[in-house]
Amino acid sequence: MPGQIIAQPNPLPDPSHLSNSICEYAVQLNTSNVLTESELCAIQKFRRAANYIAAAMIFLKDNILLERQLTFDDIKPRLLGHWGTCPGLILVYAHLNRIIKKTDFDSLLVVGPGHGAPAILASLWLEDSLSPFWEPYTRDRAGLTRLITKFSAPGGFPSHINAETPGSIHEGGELGYALSVAFGAVMDNPHLVVTCVVGDGEAETGPTAAAWHACKYIDPAESGAVLPIVHVNGFKISERTIYGCMDDKELIALFSGYGYVARIVSDLEHIDLDLAASMEWALAEISRIQRAARSGNPIVKPRWPVLILRTPKGWTCPGMMHGEFIEGSFHSHQVPLPQAKTSQEELQALQGWLQSYGPHELFATKGGRGVVEGAPTEELLSIVPDKKDKKLGCRKEAYAAFQPIRVPEWTHLGVQKGSQASCMKVVGTLLRDTIKENPTTFRIFSPDELVSNKLDAVFDVTGRNFQWDVASRAQGGRVIEILSEHTCQGMLQGYTLTGRTGLFPSYEAFLGIVHTMMVQYSKFTKMAHETDWRHDIGSVNYLETSTWARQEHNGFSHQNPSFIGAVLNLKPALARVYLPPDANCFLSTVAHCLRAKNYVNLMVGSKQPTPVWLSPEEANKHCVAGSSIWKFASVDDGVDPDVVLVGIGVEVTFEVIAAAALLRKIAPALRVRVINVTDLMILGPHGSHPHALSADDFDTLFTKDRNIIINYHGYPIEVKGLIFGRPAVDRITIEGYREEGTTTSPFDMMLCNHTSRYHVAAAAIRAGALFNTKISTEAHADAAYIMHMAAKDKEYIFAHGMDPEGTFDTPKFD
Secondary structure, three states: OOOOOOOOOOOOOOHHHOOOOHHHHOOOOOOOOOOOHHHHHHHHHHHHHHHHHHHHHHHEOOOOOOOOOOOHHHEOOOOOOOOOOHHHHHHHHHHHHHHHHHHOOEEEEEEOOOOOHHHHHHHHHHOOOOOOOOOOOOOOHHHHHHHHHHOOOOOOOOOOOOOOOOOOOOOOOOOOOHHHHHHHHHOOOOOEEEEEEEEOOHHHOHHHHHHHHHHHHOOOOOOOEEEEEEEEOOEOOOOEOOHHHOOHHHHHHHHHHHOEEEEEEOOHHHHHHHHHHHHHHHHHHHHHHHHHHHOOOOOOOOOEEEEEEEOOOOOOOOOEEOOEEOOOOHHHOOOOOOOOOOOHHHHHHHHHHHHOOOHHHHEOOOOEOOEOOOOEOHHHHOOOOOOHHHOHHHOHHHOOOOOOOOOOOOHHHOOOOOOEEEHHHHHHHHHHHHHHHOOOOEEEEEOOOOOOOOOHHHHHOOOEOOOOOOOOOOOOOOEEEOOOHHHHHHHHHHHHHOOOEEEEEEEHHHHHHHHHHHHHHHHHHHHHHOOOOOOOOEOEEEEEEOOHHHOOOOOHHHOOOOHHHHHHOOOHHHEEEEOOOOHHHHHHHHHHHHHOEOOEEEEEOOOOEEEOOOOHHHHHHHHHHOEEEOHHHOHHHHOOOOEEEEEEOHHHHHHHHHHHHHHHHHOOOOOEEEEEEOEHHHHOOOOOOOOOOOHHHHHHHHOOOOEEEEEEOOOHHHHHHHHEOEOOHHHEEEEOOOOOOOOOOHHHHHHHOOOOHHHHHHHHHHHHOOOOHHHHOOHHHHHHHHHHHHHHHHHHHHHHOOOOOOOOOOOOOO
């Protein structure tokens, strides 16, 4: 916990005074004695050194310590990087080092500004947190040369923070998610304070706006804390930021409403004293809140600290160039001197800029006894934590914290074959038992849909963790429900990347909201998987329910299975999509996914009661195989078929089974094989995915030459993409969601999208007639009659407002 506090805040006024004097909520501190002279000097030199390295990384390919005048040949052929946010990030990093060393507290740093890698990499090199993970980046001339010259070049670090960056748990590409990731990381990590820098450009995003409320889901008795630092430098790529146009009073009012107490850090002349005092105050506030909760007397609606850091955009770069402001304007956002390779004027400005940091005072230009050439001076390193595991780049929570969960045996939770059961109701019992077995390493992140999705069995053993709700606070709930898919996703990411396991259940139509977040996360995990020093992590698990097939009551807006395609587009080695056909198969699949490591798992199913086709033992065998012939619905156990019917998904598989039963009556001579696919990835050509069937296994299951009718839950083009590369794909017909729907009946949804039993049966007759002469003579008439039955059912639905009686009774094959 934080040590002795030097600067004490003034007491806050009663909230009723807010309308009279909002500025009373601004924390005032005595900053004069917060730093010793040696600390202040070390911080300033650390900042100068890191600023120098960060700027050099953007520009230099030679002459890295300015041992001669710069020439055009010293400049990289392509200038890539973002300077504007770097000085502020370095300021924060230096002060975190100093206060970690002083108080011994545990922290991760989550960086929101997307392309702040030069600042972080420079700081990591200075504290020697690169070489333990990347051997060539030693803290000497050779390592510094490589860091500077290879940045944003082939074989070097990219311009954004990613999984190759030690200490990172957040992909710095798409903006808006740093804050929610930080809150997820501190859940069930009571020792940890995650410092999260939120850029004022990022702060304009909807995901960040919602994530400010995440503090209301942190129980300080069981979890750590987030220290947000909002970096207000005023500009984006070419426009002012919203926060940059807000005065202190407006910012204080905003964050007071969010539930924070704000400290404005803006005294540029004494910025180090200001920020040092502010950090000590913030950690003292965090400690006070946590002590109260952990002593059994929690503060109701604690007001967590937030720092608002105001610094100029591109601080310390050239002030003007070509008659335009650079420092303090959007011109410093990326490369402040973009023509340094060809313009003598800009080259000279770069020389002066880099020289202003005094690199010869900060790095040893010559080696000698006890001196490592290129190494930073001991004085600037005096603020770096002595203990390796305390350094921001070496925290094990960021790369080696995986705690496998104990997934209970599920077969005793299975339901009787031949009955009807809600997949989600049954899965809820497994999640209930998983929570009991893993009280501090498993959480459910749900956008206010847990009960609607019939997973409420978990509430037998836990509650919600909404600290502002009098019924939930201080109860240790394992369920986070906030009506923001972005916040749920971000918290799930932070929780998973720091070693735990989570589940994200959602309405099918709204998982697409986090499509790009999931993709960014998968990029991080792909790079982590290819980085040998990062350890395993739990899989990210999505449970997609309330699907289009049973969203007939909410209408067209709630009908969208596109998230399946988003997962299919990921790196095959790390992506899994499952469509279990019944409750027992769902139990097997969820148990498997909760145990799995390093994947993005998507499970698609229904919350409404549907038939249980397989016993627990049969379901487990079926799920291990990924697909199997369902002999009970096939003719002669599926031997020597005329046509193959395939169901992929709960409701569409029901329609396949119903079609098989209908065909027994209308075309009894037709030999039908019925297959269910639960693991979507088996369909791809061998080698395209780890689960893909070999050519022989595919032919054994689906036959070599018979026509295949696939009834698929998602968009047909997804299956077409999977099977591309298999031989003779022209014999495969695929039906699925056609983007047709409205407020109607369940069976009408099947009719609208051509996934009904009638469409399957008619297609089967036409396909089977090509191989069975007993069928061919009546094929046209039988198919026409079946589609006439479809039309009559649709007339009934429109006339009566409901499906014909018995539509969803379990088909009989006597």
